[in-house]
Amino acid sequence: MQAQIEIDRVCHTYKPARGRPVLALDNVSLAIGDREFVSLLGPSGCGKSTLLYLIGGFLPVEQGAIRVEDKTVSGPGPDRGIVFQHFALFPWKTVRQNVLYGLEKQGLPRDSREQRAQQYIEMVGLAGFEDSYPSQLSGGMKQRAAIARTLAVDPRVLLMDEPFGALDAQTRSLMQAELLRLWQASRKTVVFVTHDVQEAVYLSERIAVMSARPGHIKEIVEVAFDKNDPELQRRPAFLEMVDHVWNLVRGEAIRAERGGAAA
Ligand SMILES: Nc1ncnc2c1ncn2[C@@H]1O[C@H](COP(=O)(O)OP(=O)(O)OP(=O)(O)O)[C@@H](O)[C@H]1O
Ligand SMILES: [Mg+2]
Incomplete structure (x- = not known):
């Protein structure tokens, strides 16, 4: 696989003017292939948006490196389009x-x-x-x-931060199908953030499951379904995969809760 996006041992610490520094990402490495559809999945606060901002060049990479098409990211560029979590x-x-x-x-x-x-x-x-x-x-x-x-x-690379999070179920399902169609037709590289397991399994070729904060990649799950199968989301193999990924995420969500309670 030829990597189009290389995330190489990236850490990110937020240093707010007041209060303690927050280690948001801890040693994240991930290689994303040209035209691949990868989802980042993980509990709230695990650093999904942070990682997307770093790839987009909206936050400086202070530890580790991110390369897009062999060029080190040092700011935003027209090769990377981003859909922000809170519509901008x-x-x-x-x-x-x-x-x-x-x-x-x-x-x-x-x-x-x-x-x-x-x-x-x-x-x-x-x-x-x-x-x-x-x-x-x-x-x-x-x-x-x-x-x-x-x-x-x-843009060649599409970075999407929970783009369908605010949509009603019906519109969401239409937009998911539309995104798949667009991706298949234009073969863009997509990095898609979600905390909806079903959505991740339906859309992605690989799912990077992130741990609770400080976020790192806990496991990478390969998904190899025929996305053109209209019955896909009802097939036993699909439902089993959703269940499998759910189990991976659930443990982290519980850890995030406990961490939150202790903080
Ligand atoms: N500007 C900031 N200053 C200080 N801490 C921050 C800042 N932005 C994010 N954080 C912290 O960094 C961690 C990761 O945040 P991030 O927004 O990347 O999480 P997320 O996985 O996108 O969460 P969600 O699913 O809720 O959108 C969180 O614990 C958050 O509190
Ligand atoms: Mg976020």
Whole structure:
């Protein structure tokens, strides 16, 4: 496997202005192949978002190294698109203006930009809301607008931090299928953060199960299902895999609870 993203012995400590430093990640190493779909799964506070920010270049890598296509990450870049856990839309821009924002730096002619923005707005089911402001949208709609903005730029690497967490079950299932379709068609490398075991098993080729804080990779689970099987999520092998991964995560969730209680 040729690694596109190499996470090499990364530690991360938050040093807040007040209070104690927090060791969020402890010696994380992970190699992600070109066009691979990898999920990071683990209890709340185990460092999933931190790891994604480090890959995206939004936090400095202070210990260890991260390389994307053999280049050491030292800041954000157009090769890596991120969908943040808490939707980051410009409140003063409409849906269309938010989606167009990322495209403006790409030097596309105006017509193609508009066309592209519209295509992704429709893809996430926001046709008719092009001129709405974020404050006029529900949580799930804001999240879909943020997803459209990131996808429209067509980055090689897609970093998604619980992108469907705020969606209702029906929209969530539609967006999962849409993401799979897009990934199969465009073969992007996807690093997907979730704490939904079913979602991780359904979408990923590999799941990196993280331990409770300080986060490290506890186990890597390979998932080799036919994603085009419409019955997949009801098959015994799928349900067994969900159960297996659940058992791995459950122990860590309990440890996280205890750690929280002791802190
Ligand atoms: N800015 C910060 N300053 C201090 N500590 C922080 C900061 N951001 C995160 N942390 C701590 O680092 C740890 C990892 O946080 P992170 O947000 O990466 O977890 P997570 O796995 O994404 O959690 P969740 O599933 O709840 O989103 C947590 O224990 C958190 O308290
Ligand atoms: Mg998080």
